[in-house]
Amino acid sequence: MLTSALQLASGTPPQLLPSRELMAFTLASHILLVPFGVALPFITLVMHYRGLRRGDPVALKLARRWSAVMAVQFAIGVVTGTVLSFEFGLLWPGMMGRWGDVFGLGFGVEAWAFFLEAVMIAVYLYGWRRLKPWTHFWLAVPLPLAALMGAFGIVAANSWMNTPQGFRLDQQGRPVDVDVQKAVFTPMFGPEYWHFVVAMFLTAGYVVAGVYAVGWLRGRRDRYHRLGFTVPFTIAAVLSPVQFFLGDSAARSVFHKQPVKFAAMEIVWKTSTHVPEYVFGRLNSDGSISGGIRIPQLDSILAGFRPSTKVTGLTSVPAADRPTPAEATIVHFAFDIMATIGSVLVLLALWYAWVWWRHRGLPPGRWFYRCAAVAGAACLVTVECGWIATEVGRQPWIVYGNMRVSEAVTHTRAGGIWAVFGVVIVVYVAVFWSFLAVVLKMRTRWRVADETAAGLRAAVAPEVDTPYGPRGESDPAAVGAPAGGSGTGPSDRHPGGDR
């Protein structure tokens, strides 16, 4: 504790900033892939089921194409995730050394869940050609459960950092009497976990649907696009209102369990009742607020359902124990963007439900598809905002109330970390850019094939089988499906090109 006081007196250590930036950057990158790791298998399985059940070749084609994307996405998720595990030791050795045995177990669960996930993904992705169709399907059914288990581990660890418990401190301030169950099921765990899981399904659904919404806007309105849009969009639309309530209850848990974080999210300076809500707006260092829309009483009402609810302000704790005004403003913006997008998504879902109820079909207008196309990207932004709210709102604590970020950080010199940060940015930009390029290329090749099949024989020869590998004719699930419902596509295979 003395050392931390000294560090505070001499300002934060210089390596803190690059370490934080590096952690934030790598996490923010990894988290973009996580929705697909958690939820894409489920969405694909729904489509797969439909294809098998109804003998629908279009649905099977979609499921197969999504698996091809999953194969690449999963790999990038794995490598970026492995980096995070390294970073715990490389950037925050102080935290792992002191608390590793208190909160690390969640990661143990995560590790074996990932094991199962990796195994089942391998069987699923590579089983299309040789396994019997239903065997193949059923082997993959536990996959979404394994993904939820993996998320359990991660979120348990993170919620422990927000509301740590399950230990006692001895005289030297070291944790003793560790109680693992308590450390896993912390007060924030429930709200955080469900909010997170639903966010992942929501995001994956809207992103996948968005791809087909774009196709629709570009005039591709065949059954293939309709199906590719409807299934993921419906899943996401059903979950949107659910997420609204879960987010609301998450916010109330934050109000009860992490009052200072809540003060930052709502930029509340002084503890009081009848607190107004600010929609956006910036917190100045003297506690005044510039900009934003002020709604009297609303914050108290949201937090406790009546205007007389007392809301803790930032100044309830010493300046060294709370986010700075700049950090609070970031948290506030992140939170407001998240809540705004969450609400807009509910409206989008209602629109969809309304049209479906009245007309039993997809909304016809272009505007609906424009919104649907944007929803995916908006969800990704929301996920980032959610994590920024969670993580920046905890500042300056890495383990809330028990360890400061500055105590946890490595002693490696700042220059070295900045250099690594530079390298990581270059590597990640290259990797993500290539990943996008590969996926977009796949899409183009599929589109060209479908258009060719639809009779617009372009100047392009249909692709041969990738070289090598025996044909899979014996497998009905693997028979190339005619495209676009035209029913005249080439279900003939092109055996050329084998070497």
Add this chain to the structure above:
Amino acid sequence: MMADLIAWVLVVVIAAYACGGGTDYGAGFWDLAAGGAERGQRPRWLIDHAMAPVWEINNVWLIFVLVLMWTGFPTMFQAVFTALWLPLVLAAVGMVLRGAGFALRKPSKRLARRRVFGAVFAVASLVTPFFLGAVLGAVASGRVAVGTPASAHVWTGPTSILAGLLAVAATAFLGAVFLGADARRFGADDLVGYFRLRALLAFCAVVVLGVVAVPVTHHDARHVWHGLTHGLGLLMMLLSCLAGVVTVLLVWLRAHRWQRHTSVATLALAVLAWGFAQRPYLLPTSMTVAQGAGAAHTLRWLGLVSLIAAVLVGPALFLVYRLDTQGTLEPLTDTDTVASGLPGDDL
């Protein structure tokens, strides 16, 4: 003694990573050594096919290693990640490049792009095991203690460098043995001989490095050296050598049935020998297993988690490796997803 048990779990998981991950690194090594695009086409095709379904699974062993370290022995984790900052950073960057390079190469059609991804994958497959080996060597040589600051001195000792080189050679050996067997499985008979030769060469490299290591590490890694030349450590080491020799004989005689198993045994036994030799230390000779152990309650749960993992993951792994060796796992082709070539894709 729960702490000892967890320490052994850690050693076993490291051995599993050395074998599983090692095979993949070895495949990357041979990818690098396969020559130009024309000449290297067939071995690269085999490497792609053999690695694709399982490399992500093999990677999870490493996650397990890290989790066991920080949950079971947090102070040791802190010491290692502080003192060996640079090699671990380089290993992590290498890991990203390797995985991404491999994953992106497969779906790429354009030759230039495949070249770039392939080169990244292959070079990173060389770099990563070297640094991981160097880290292990640094720990074994007793240069890491609680509070040791990061410096090049920690991981540039003779034991570290040798361990790094040995890691590269051992993975190359494992990779060649497995690829040889895979070549038969995929019916690529010309590649059987190709990888047979390379397996023998890699084994020679391992032997040479091993022989050099004996005198060099005598003073540099005293405790572990003593452990490896006495008692159970010695026994494991001898068994490992035996397994290695058997592997080479099998490879030589083209008796392909068991060569994979014996090659895995070679590496796994060597890692176990290191585990025996380092007893009772986590960090020779400054921290014993008992001193470095985390909270007792956590260790019990960690034991339970490891048990569940073994029960659940064991059969799953068995299933996937079985399906894989039976040739049931095959990538989706363009025909399956109905994809079309684009002008400019030079397949």
